[in-house]
Amino acid sequence: MKKYQLIVVGGGPGGYTAAFRAAELGMSVAIVDDNDLGGVCLNWGCIPTKSLLKNAEVFELINDASSYGIEIGKPKVHFDKIIDKTIQARKRLSKGLHFQVRKLGVDFFPGFASFINQNSIEVDGNTLHGDTFIIATGSKAKHLQSLDHSSKNVMTAKDIFNLKKLPKSMTIIGAGAIGVEFAYFFNAFGTNITLLEAQENILPNEDLDVSQWMHKVLKRKKIDIQTNTLATEINDEYVLVSIGVEGNSKGFGLNKIGIEIGPNQHIKVDKDGKTNIDNIYAVGDVVGPPWLAHVSSTEGLYVVEHISKLNPKKIDYNCIPACTYSKPEIGSIGLSQEMLDKDGIDYKVVKSFFNANGKAVASSSTEGFIKILVSKDNYVLGAHIIGSNATEMISEFSLAMRNKLSVENILDSIHPHPTFSEAIFETLMQLK
Numbered sequence: 001m002k003k004y005q006l007i008v009v010g011g012g013p014g015g016y017t018a019a020f021r022a023a024e025l026g027m028s029v030a031i032v033d034d035n036d037l038g039g040v041c042l043n044w045g046c047i048p049t050k051s052l053l054k055n056a057e058v059f060e061l062i063n064d065a066s067s068y069g070i071e072i073g074k075p076k077v078h079f080d081k082i083i084d085k086t087i088q089a090r091k092r093l094s095k096g097l098h099f100q101v102r103k104l105g106v107d108f109f110p111g112f113a114s115f116i117n118q119n120s121i122e123v124d125g126n127t128l129h130g131d132t133f134i135i136a137t138g139s140k141a142k143h144l145q146s147l148d149h150s151s152k153n154v155m156t157a158k159d160i161f162n163l164k165k166l167p168k169s170m171t172i173i174g175a176g177a178i179g180v181e182f183a184y185f186f187n188a189f190g191t192n193i194t195l196l197e198a199q200e201n202i203l204p205n206e207d208l209d210v211s212q213w214m215h216k217v218l219k220r221k222k223i224d225i226q227t228n229t230l231a232t233e234i235n236d237e238y239v240l241v242s243i244g245v246e247g248n249s250k251g252f253g254l255n256k257i258g259i260e261i262g263p264n265q266h267i268k269v270d271k272d273g274k275t276n277i278d279n280i281y282a283v284g285d286v287v288g289p290p291w292l293a294h295v296s297s298t299e300g301l302y303v304v305e306h307i308s309k310l311n312p313k314k315i316d317y318n319c320i321p322a323c324t325y326s327k328p329e330i331g332s333i334g335l336s337q338e339m340l341d342k343d344g345i346d347y348k349v350v351k352s353f354f355n356a357n358g359k360a361v362a363s364s365s366t367e368g369f370i371k372i373l374v375s376k377d378n379y380v381l382g383a384h385i386i387g388s389n390a391t392e393m394i395s396e397f398s399l400a401m402r403n404k405l406s407v408e409n410i411l412d413s414i415h416p417h418p419t420f421s422e423a424i425f426e427t428l429m430q431l432k
């Protein structure tokens with residue numbers, strides 16, 4: 001029987017980040033995954049979808065080439081090559097992860113892990129013994145009871161990568177980030193899209209101004225958006241269900257060893273990521289929202305440093321950036337105006353539009369705005385960006401909020417010209 005100081009179950013961003021950090025800190029580490037390292041994020045989530053979206057952006061740019069003074073013929077789309085490009089991106093990053101595994105001396109066990117007791121698991125007939133465990137088994141897409149998910153026309157995000165050709169029409173159920181990203185992608189290539197959302201607004205977690213702006217953009221692209229709508233009869237060629245996820249906590253012995261599971265199949269953990277069993281921790285999607293790769297990896301790092309008694313700084317769940325990738329992009333962090341109103345918190349709001357920004361005008365990307373919500377004593381409470389490069393710009397607010405930098409501190413920092421990020425400076429200058 002092989003023995004390790006730490007065994008990580010699940011090799012997504014939460015799991016591999018934890019395993020690598022633990023190895024760097026000198027622990028003997030094993031990581032187990034029944035698919036491949038990288039998890040949902042690398043295999044059909046964050047990375048492959050961003051590769052798809054880049055194709056859509058290029059296609060749109062080519063179609064708009066004449067507005068840049070460039071005349072070209074009608075572009076021809078090879079859907080198989082678009083999918084292949086996502087596979088190449090995945091393979092390249094996967095190689096990097098396997099290289100790290102070897103370099104750091106982590107033992108990778110491909111296979112399905114099942115707990116035997118709180119100190120050992122079984123993986124394809126091998127028993128591994130661990131002093132400590134981190135469960136990072138992620139989440140899976142929720143199914144809609146009213147649909148026959150065994151039909152090849154009813155898909156979740158993972159199935160998109162098995163499509164052989166562009167669908168003529170598709171209904172997307174759920175207008176969160178994933179639903180909106182796929183709506184943008186397929187619409188760009190000519191698929192008729194209907195986007196259904198049960199709540200009052202698309203992107204219901206975003207500040208209302210942002211979600212309404214995105215609604216207008218998608219409408220302009222002729223996407224049929226129906227909010228306050230539950231899926232009933234659907235006549236499109238395909239249905240994509242993107243209504244959220246549930247924790248992957250079933251079927252690998254957690255009941256047997258008595259791990260407490262909460263609502264939505266999420267493993268219950270304390271503020272340090274520890275389950276109700278002393279030597280077993282859990283991180284990432286399996287412990288609940290926000291279901292984001294950077295949250296999983298942050299938790300993975302935190303837990304390992306906590307186990308190693310390095311006294312890591314607590315994760316601040318009030319300042320987690322969230323991104324939606326489409327054209328325009330959305331980057332947001334902290335509280336929305338609706339949340340502030342609901343909680344009766346005093347705030348100031350400043351906003352500016354990209355059509356007044358030099359770089360945006362020069363690069364014909366003037367869609368959108370920056371909206372910043374600031375406390376009475378001039379600290380950022382929330383920032384909401386919709387526009388080009390929004391997903392890059394939001395990190396400035398992440399830095400400021402996490403480190404309690406004031407508006408004055410941000411204004412003290414020089415923003416290069418011409419950049420989209422100057423809009424942050426210009427927006428905050430309204431407070432001077």
Ligand SMILES: Cc1cc2nc3c(=O)[nH]c(=O)nc-3n(C[C@H](O)[C@H](O)[C@H](O)COP(=O)(O)OP(=O)(O)OC[C@H]3O[C@@H](n4cnc5c(N)ncnc54)[C@H](O)[C@@H]3O)c2cc1C
Pocket residue numbers: 009010011012013014015032033034035036038039040041042044045046047049111112113114136137138139157178248252283284285286291292293294295296325
């Ligand atoms: C289409 C899509 C797009 C997304 N885009 C983004 C994005 O742009 N940005 C972002 O931050 N997030 C995005 N996400 C979410 C992101 O992918 C997840 O938050 C992230 O992957 C969670 O990481 P994790 O390590 O917690 O789990 P996962 O990445 O789900 O990894 C868990 C791993 O554990 C394995 N596993 C499960 N059970 C066992 C077992 N018993 N034994 C062995 N192995 C097991 C699984 O096979 C999997 O490989 C997207 C998700 C989807 C579906």
